[in-house]
Amino acid sequence: MFPKENDNPFEVFASWYKEAEDCKQITQPDAVNLATATKEAIPSSRMVLLKGYNKDGFVFFTNYGSRKAAELQDNPHAALCFFWQQIGKQIRITGKVEKVSPEESDEYFASRPKQSQIGAWASKQSQPLGGKKELLAEVAKIGIKYNIGTVPRPQFWGGYRLIPDAIEFWQLGDFRIHDRMVFQRSGQSWNVQRLYP
Ligand SMILES: Cc1cc2nc3c(=O)[nH]c(=O)nc-3n(C[C@H](O)[C@H](O)[C@H](O)COP(=O)(O)O)c2cc1C
Numbered sequence: 001m002f003p004k005e006n007d008n009p010f011e012v013f014a015s016w017y018k019e020a021e022d023c024k025q026i027t028q029p030d031a032v033n034l035a036t037a038t039k040e041a042i043p044s045s046r047m048v049l050l051k052g053y054n055k056d057g058f059v060f061f062t063n064y065g066s067r068k069a070a071e072l073q074d075n076p077h078a079a080l081c082f083f084w085q086q087i088g089k090q091i092r093i094t095g096k097v098e099k100v101s102p103e104e105s106d107e108y109f110a111s112r113p114k115q116s117q118i119g120a121w122a123s124k125q126s127q128p129l130g131g132k133k134e135l136l137a138e139v140a141k142i143g144i145k146y147n148i149g150t151v152p153r154p155q156f157w158g159g160y161r162l163i164p165d166a167i168e169f170w171q172l173g174d175f176r177i178h179d180r181m182v183f184q185r186s187g188q189s190w191n192v193q194r195l196y197p
Contacts, residue, residue, distance in 0.1 A: 002171050002179050005192045009167040009183035010055045016089055025086040035079040036071040057161040063125035064156045072097050078162055088172025095164040105158030117151035118142045
C-alpha cells in the first residue's frame with residue numbers, strides 16, 4: 001500500500017521489503033545499489049546486499065580496504081536504491097554512513113558459510129588482480145590455514161550502517177502516473193512531501 005502522510009518511513013520500508021521478500025519471482029530482494037562519491041564528488045555505484053535494517057539504519061558488509069570504503073572514509077554521504085520490478089516499487093535512501101561496531105561485524109561474519117569467510121580473507125577487494133589463479137591460490141592457502149576450527153573475522157572486513165536523512169517511496173502507476181513520496185528527517189520527526197513522478 002502507498003504510504004500516508006502520518007506513516008513512519010521505517011514501517012513503510014518494512015512492509016514494502018516484506019512484500020518483496022514474499023514475492024516468489026524476486027530472487028534477491030536484498031540486492032541494493034549503493035552509491036558513494038569521492039571528496040571531489042566523483043560518484044561510483046555498485047550492488048551490495050542489505051543485511052539488516054531497523055530505525056537506526058540500513059546495514060551492509062564489505063571490505064574496509066575497498067574502493068567504496070575509501071570513498072566513504074573521505075565522504076560519508078551515500079545513497080541506496082532498491083528496485084523490485086515485479087511489484088513495481090523503488091525505494092531511494094540517502095544519508096551518512098558509519099561503521100557498525102566490531103561486535104556486530106563479528107556476529108554477522110560468524111554466521112556466514114566457511115567458504116565465504118575464507119573468500120573474505122582471500123580478497124583484496126578493488127585491488128588489481130594478476131589473474132584468477134592468484135586468487136584461487138590465496139583461497140586454497142587460507143583454506144588450509146583455517147582447515148580446522150573457526151575462521152576469525154579479518155580486521156579489514158566489516159559492516160556499515162547508512163543512517164537515513166531521506167527515504168523516498170516510488171510506486172508504479174498506470175500510464176506513468178506513478179506515486180512518489182519522500183520522508184525527510186527533521187529533528188525527531190519526518191517531513192513528508194509528495195513529488196511529481
Ligand atoms: C547482487 C550483488 C550483491 C553484492 N553484494 C555485495 C556485498 O554485500 N558486499 C560487497 O562488498 N560486495 C558485494 N557485491 C560486489 C560489489 O557490487 C562490488 O563489485 C564490490 O563490492 C567492489 O566494489 P568497490 O570496488 O566499488 O568497492 C555484490 C554484487 C552483486 C552483483
